[in-house]
Amino acid sequence: MAASAGLAVCGRSLVVRGGSRFLAASTASSDGDGDSDGLFVYDCCSAEKLPAGKGEDGQPVDSDAILAATFSSSGGYFALTGDSKRLVLFRTNPWQCLSVRPVVRRCTALTFTASEDKVLVADKSGDVYSFSVLEPRAGGRLELGHLSMLLDVAVSPDDRFILTADRDEKIRVSWAAAPHSIEAFCLGHTEFVSCLLVLPDCPELLLSASGDGTLRLWDFPRGRELHCCRLSSLQEPPEPRAHERVIPARIVYWRRERCVALPCDCVPAVYIFRLDVPGRRLDFLQQLSFRHRVWDVAFEDAQGLWVLQDSRDCPLLLCRPQGGRWQPVPATAAVERVSGHLRGHWAMLEGPTALAEGLAGLYKATFDNVAGYLRRKRQRLQQRDRKRPGAPAPGPNGHPKKAKAAGPPLDPS
Numbered sequence: 001m002a003a004s005a006g007l008a009v010c011g012r013s014l015v016v017r018g019g020s021r022f023l024a025a026s027t028a029s030s031d032g033d034g035d036s037d038g039l040f041v042y043d044c045c046s047a048e049k050l051p052a053g054k055g056e057d058g059q060p061v062d063s064d065a066i067l068a069a070t071f072s073s074s075g076g077y078f079a080l081t082g083d084s085k086r087l088v089l090f091r092t093n094p095w096q097c098l099s100v101r102p103v104v105r106r107c108t109a110l111t112f113t114a115s116e117d118k119v120l121v122a123d124k125s126g127d128v129y130s131f132s133v134l135e136p137r138a139g140g141r142l143e144l145g146h147l148s149m150l151l152d153v154a155v156s157p158d159d160r161f162i163l164t165a166d167r168d169e170k171i172r173v174s175w176a177a178a179p180h181s182i183e184a185f186c187l188g189h190t191e192f193v194s195c196l197l198v199l200p201d202c203p204e205l206l207l208s209a210s211g212d213g214t215l216r217l218w219d220f221p222r223g224r225e226l227h228c229c230r231l232s233s234l235q236e237p238p239e240p241r242a243h244e245r246v247i248p249a250r251i252v253y254w255r256r257e258r259c260v261a262l263p264c265d266c267v268p269a270v271y272i273f274r275l276d277v278p279g280r281r282l283d284f285l286q287q288l289s290f291r292h293r294v295w296d297v298a299f300e301d302a303q304g305l306w307v308l309q310d311s312r313d314c315p316l317l318l319c320r321p322q323g324g325r326w327q328p329v330p331a332t333a334a335v336e337r338v339s340g341h342l343r344g345h346w347a348m349l350e351g352p353t354a355l356a357e358g359l360a361g362l363y364k365a366t367f368d369n370v371a372g373y374l375r376r377k378r379q380r381l382q383q384r385d386r387k388r389p390g391a392p393a394p395g396p397n398g399h400p401k402k403a404k405a406a407g408p409p410l411d412p413s
Contacts, residue, residue, distance in 0.1 A: 004018075004296075005017065005018040005295040005296065005308060005310075006018075006066075006069060006296045006308075007295070007296035007297065007298045007306060007308040008070060008071055008078075008298055009027070009071075009299065009300045009306055010071035010072075010073075010074075010075035011074075011075040012026050012027050012028045012300075013026060013027075013071070013075055014026070014027050014298075014300075014306065014338060015069065015071075015078065016315075016342060016349075017069055017080070017348075018066075018348040018349040018350075019065055019066070019348045019349075020043055020044040020045050020063075020064035020065055020066060020082070020348075021041065021042065021043045021044070021066075021345070021348040022041070022042055022066065022069065022080065022348075023039065023040070023041050023341055023342065023345055023348070024039070024040040024042075024095060025038055025039050025040075025337070025341055026038035026334075027303065027306075027334045027338065028334065029332075029333055029334060039341055040095040041345065042090075042095075042097070043064075044064040044065075044080075044084065044088065045064045047064070047088055047097070047100050063082075063084065064082055064083060064084050065082050066080050066081075067081060067082050067083060067107060067108065068080065068081055068082075068107055068108060068109050068110050068121075069081075069110075070110055070111055071092075072112040072133075073114055073116065073200075074116060075092060075093075076091065076092055076093060076116065077089065077090065077091060077092065077112060077116060077133060078090040079112070079119050080110075081103060081106075081107040081110055085102060085107075086100050086101065086103065087099075087100070087101045087102075087103050087107070087110075087131055088100050088101075089101075089119065089131075089133065089136050098136040099136035099137050101131060101136075101137070101140070103121055103123065103129065104123065104125075104127070104129065105124055105125050105127070106123060106124050107121045107122060107123045107124075108122055108123060108124055108149065108150055108151055109121070109122045109150065109151065109152045109153050110122070110153065111154055112133070112155075113155050113159050114155060114156075114157050114159045116133055117132065117133050117134055118131065118132060118133060119131045119133060120143070120153050120155065120162065121140070121153075122151075122152065122153040122164060124149050124150075125145075125149070126145050126147060126148055126149060126150050126166065127142060127143075127144070127145045127146075128142075128143045128144050128145070128150065128153055128162065128164060128179070129141060129143060130143050143162065143179045144162065144164070144172075144174055144180065146164060146166045146168075146170070146172070147168070148166040148167045148168040148170075149166060149167040149362075150164055150166050151165050151166060151192060151193060151194055151195070151362070152164070152165045152193070152195050152196045153165075154196040154197065154198050154206075155176065155198070156198055156203055157200055157203040159176055160175065160176055161173050161174065161175065161176060161183060161220070161221070162174045162175075162176050162179060163196055163198065163206065163220065165193035165194075165195070165208065166192070167192040167193075167362055167364075168192075169187070169190060169191060169192065169193060169210070170185060170186075170187065171185065171186035171187070171189075171193055171196065171206070171208055171218070171220070172185055173185070173186065173220050173221065173223065183221060184220065184221060184222060184223030186208065186216075186218045186220055186223050186225070188216060188225050188228070189208065189210040189212055189214065189216070190212040191210050191211035191212040191363065192211045192359075192362045192363070193208055193209070193210050194210060194211060194247065194249065194359055194362075195208070195209050195248060196208050197251040197252070197253055198220070199253060199275070200255060201255050201258075202277060204219055204220065205217060205218065205219065205220070205226075205275075205277075205280075206218040206220040207251050207253070207260065208251075209248030209250075209251055210248065211245065211247055211359065211362060211363060213230060213231045213232050213245060213246040213247070213248075214228050214230050214231065215228075215229045215231065215248060215251070215262055215271075215273070215282065216228045216229070217275075217280065217281065217282055219280075226280045226281065227280065227282050229273065229282050231246045231262075231271060232246055234287065245360070245363075246264050246265075246267075247264060247265045248263075248264050249263050249264060249265055249296075249359060250262070250263055250296060250297065252297055252298055252299050252305075253275075253299065254299040254301070254304075254305070255301070256301060257274070258274055258275040258277070259273065259274055259275075259285070259321075260272070260273040260274070260275060260282065261288075261297050261299065261305055263294045263297050265359060265360070267287075267289070268289065268290045268291065268293050268294055268309075269287050269288060269290060269294070270287070270288045270290075270294060270297055270305075270307065271284070271287055271288075272285040272286050272287070272288055272326050273285060285326070286325060286326060288319060288326050288327070290309055291311070292309040292310045292311040292314075293309060294307060294308070294309050294310075295308045295309060295349075296308045303318060303320070303334075304320035304321075305318070305319040305320070305326070306318055306319075307319060307328075310349075312343060312346050314339065315339050315342040315343065315349070316335055316338055316339045316342065317335070318331070318335050
């Protein structure tokens with residue numbers, strides 16, 4: 001998966017990442033942390049250097065691009081991992097780098113446990129490792145493994161379960177205390193599962209999205225699908241071209257309105273749903289369209305939906321429900337301030353490959369050997385028949401034409 005521009009929000013802290021750097025700022029109207037604008041910028045190129053890792057081709061990796069990053073549930077910690085196979089842990093109030101630790105392979109996703117005592121990282125080989133937060137220099141511990149690349153990892157709000165999603169369409173629910181013990185599988189997707197979200201206020205419900213263009217709701221401890229939304233049936237103009245697929249890139253949730261936002265790669269838009277808890281279903285509200293490609297989105301509890309888009313003039317938008325419809329609102333002082341920071345550091349966002357391009361490469365190539373086999377068989381039969389003297393010409397299926405049967409004798413009368 002390629003490095004991408006990304007957005008994370010927790011409390012009043014907002015982080016935008018791109019390339020090897022991230023920028024952290026406050027969304028509050030004024031900051032009282034001693035810094036006039038509350039800005040923190042970190043470049044992984046300046047992080048502690050570890051023994052050089054190697055890529056799939058066996059060559060040393062010289063990229064420090066960030067591949068995944070996340071806040072802890074309280075916002076007190078932030079962690080990231082990247083191409084250089086390092087896990088970097090931060091304290092956020094004030095911002096301080098606590099440790100830089102090696103990981104075995106490139107990581108595709110990471111998450112904090114609800115108790116914030118561990119960071120779980122999922123990697124390309126299908127393994128999940130845990131790293132201590134309380135002992136920031138301690139090494140990682142292997143927790144579980146898949147036979148396929150892992151694309152996302154999540155934990156239940158009570159820390160009882162670890163949920164993992166892989167390229168082979170599976171969602172596995174494992175016991176955190178004994179990860180070799182599998183509680184359930186959530187099966188139904190027909191393509192790679194790109195993202196997971198356990199709902200914090202409904203701890204037995206899971207949302208998953210996939211390259212098959214669906215968003216699904218699960219009763220995950222029982223492995224039971226409750227509802228499936230096919231995004232292709234929800235599209236509003238402009239629709240993607242015929243050769244493009246709708247690939248959900250991320251799932252975010254706003255507890256205040258029980259709204260779910262789903263950015264996808266094929267259209268400059270975000271799908272908005274509302275969770276119907278009694279009915280255990282998702283109700284589609286609207287497709288929120290934009291003029292530019294959407295890189296990422298995140299909900300802020302107090303303000304609404306932040307949207308990071310591919311526009312230097314207007315990199316950030318804040319959207320809220322107004323009159324029953326979600327729409328961008330006039331830029332607030334916080335939006336203007338953080339957007340100004342991004343314009344000043346735009347170089348970090350110009351290089352990253354869009355997330356959708358990395359996800360599109362996860363589709364498995366299919367090969368049709370039958371058509372080639374039948375063509376070669378037809379050629380062999382035609383060559384054999386040409387060598388036989390007096391043989392009838394081959395038919396369209398490669399077999400000799402059958403002689404027509406003689407009809408009944410004519411009646412002489």
